[in-house]
Amino acid sequence: MNIPTLKYQSQAVSKLYFIAALCLFTGQILFGITLGLQYVIGDLFFPYIPFNIARMVHTNLLIVWLLFGFMGAAYFMVPEESETELWSPLFAKILFWVFLAAGVVLGLLAAVPSLFRHRREIARLAKELRHAGRPAPTVQPPVVAAPQTAPGSSVGLGI
Secondary structure, three states: OOOOOOOOOHHHHHHHHHHHHHHHHHHHHHHHHHHHHHHHOOOOOOOOOOOOHHHHHHHHHHHHHHHHHHHHHHHHHHHHHHOOOOHHHHHHHHHHHHHHHHHHHHHHHHHHHHHHOOOOHHHHHHHHHHHHOOOOOOOOOOOOOOOOOOOOOOOOOOO
């Protein structure tokens, strides 16, 4: 049994990108299953994973795993097509970790404020439900006087 090896050592950089793409794809599938179940069972994971957050993560994971897959393909094919090693495989690995960290940070920055806003809304609704049995204080609207017109003046077309 002959195990094929890489023609260029710098092609090994693409392995990081492909593994990350597969992990992100798995995450997208899990969030898709979660969304489908939340659509059928309305309050599944309700306070923990709101539907709008899961939808956002599911859609963004699609974009990011495709990006990592294309970058991995580029790092695999460029040495093959140019018939030379990459200039700096270390730079490609650093770029991988920078992109991965940026994706995590930006994902958290996008999801966390929405979670806090969602939880504040739940707390507000719970407070309203607690006070639902009590009669609401009635406030009389102010009485607005009708405009006074002089006797014999016509209103409307100005005739």
